[in-house]
Amino acid sequence: MVTVTLPDGSSRQVPTGTSVLAFAQEALPARLVRKALAARLDGRLVDLTASIDGDVTLQLVTPDDPGALELYRHSTAHLLAAAVTALYPGVQCGIGPATDDGFFYDFVVPKPFVPEDLERIEAKMRELAAADLPYAREMWPRDEALEFFARRGEPLKVQLIEEKTAGQTEVSCYTIKDRDTFVDFCVGPHVPSTGRLKAFKLLSTSNAYWKGDARNQPMQRIYGTAFFRQEELDQYLHRLEEAKKRDHRRIGRDLGLFTFHPWAPGAAFWLGKGTTLYNALADYMRKVLYPAGYTEVKTPLIFNKALWETSGHWQHYRDNMFLVESDDAEMGVKSMNCPGHMLLFASERRSYRDLPLRLHEQTPLHRNEASGVLGGLTRVRQFSQDDAHCFVMESQIGEEVARVLELVKRVYDDFGLTYQVKLSTRPDEYLGEKATWDHAEAELKRALEAAGMAYTINEGDGAFYGPKIDFDVTDAIGRTWQCATIQLDYQLPERFDLTYVGPDNQPHRPVVIHRAIYGSFERFIALLIEHYAGAFPLWLAPIQVAVLPIADRHLEYARRVVGDLEAAGLRVELDDRLEKIGYKIREAQLQKIPYMLVVGDREASEGTVSVRSRTGGDLGSRPIAEFVRTALDEVALRGRSAAAGSGQTESRR
């Protein structure tokens, strides 16, 4: 007999080898058992068919268990594999994990899947689900399993078993018994039977490589998603639609922000309105950084290869650099600002009294990214960062990182953005002393804790030259974008032999903190466009106010209104076309201009404007000066105002 302890603390004795399901049916409410997908024995996820072989705590896993969805999706991936195996004889299966949004499964097939294949496969999956076939777990002798998969022509599975179960005598396999039995090597667990899988959909196909390595066997990946309830699946699909509507590439064109040309792949043309937005972000960042003690600088765009050899880019990053020749010298267009800033630091004798020295730069960078990775503004070959390097003494690291954290918080609050913080620690391959790393990581942790920032740790994900803190911004529809980064660097000061004179009159090595808050202007603008669905809050809107005269006898007054607004520093556009007011309003609305001022006989005689807001409709008339005042107040609030959320409320309708 063994003792089973339940979550409520009660316990029972059962014979050794009793299955979880048999125990649950005996000891737990039928309603709970019906909902159960799997179980946790001592916290470890197992199938309901697992046997209880020792004293354990037992908890049934129902859909509200945090691990339930992953298991459910993974089970759906198995269903997909079973369907594909049934429909395409000779197919080889790779792996089929759950992902954040669903699942995928990789296959080796002679011909890539087309959309019609997906329909067929999905239909087969529904058929198998309707048949409610059990997911049976069987422990096979390892030799037998190896032989079985070898005989079935699945060398990838053989390889997996060899790698994952070295030293074991038995391996776990799952079967779905249909006309042809589908067998997969997998640790599980899975839902008890295919009938439990209700709301799933196959979404797309793509190419992938065995183990994600392009030198390995190419495979065809099928992506899908699954939820416990149809309603949740529908919501997810709706969110995909919504995301498509918010695509910054589309909105960027519709709103006249930027464009691309085949002759400059990966480099945007910023149109008038886009440039206004870009500049608004650049100026805002300058206003934030200047009082924080940063000095804006501009360093060369093209450097002799000697610089890149010194920084290490020539050895490690050359493939991603644009190279040019000048006289007989080989030159590289800069892909990062840091090496230039090292030279700038070294251009004068530095005292400890000069530290921290904070250099901020917004000039363009070029990276010759592989053609296949380019896309919209999120991945480009030419971009600018709100980059800065803080040169500090070892003892100033904690304080300086704390200041940067403060800045990040302030900036994201101004945009009304929420974020999550990740601390990435020493990777397997690293430069420098372990003790230095430990110290640096401790400093970063302390700064995060002092700032009251919750963070998660990404073990081993730091840069090879130092640990880092990354910020993932969450947008209006729940997607995350990696933006800000703070990285400690002990290596570059070493490579450039940077020193400052300390209080002891001796040379010392500074530490560099690389940091960016937007990340890159390009990617941040893409984020903002999709976050607001193009409806920028007033302070960012390229055109803040449209003045719409009713008839051309009102043009003179309209021009006066425009003049007053421009004098107050607002970005205004006059629609002086001979069109009906409804037409002008529609256009301004589609351009997502925050305020429309309708002016006709009434307004001209009273010195007022009729205010229409993008989100609130007709707000009635008021004196020009009053409108200017409230508009300026709203601008000053930036994204902290309630109105800044207008982009989101609007999109929900």
Place this chain on the structure above:
RNA sequence: GCCGGCGUAGCUCAGUCGGUAGAGCAGCUGAUUCGUAAUCAGCAGGUCACCAGUUCAAGUCUGGUCGCCGGCUCCA
């Protein structure tokens, strides 16, 4: 870079079996002077991404190049 898909007017798209290219919106011109999401009429707009090839004939078939899209890998 790799795999797959796509490329027709500024945009969204149609174009049958290979037989000399079409719509809506946008644009231009004219008329309309109008009160909170589209006034009417007319006109113009194309090397069917590009380069070869097959064919009496190519937007359509074949090959190559470029670009875009979805992934892989990578990344701000």
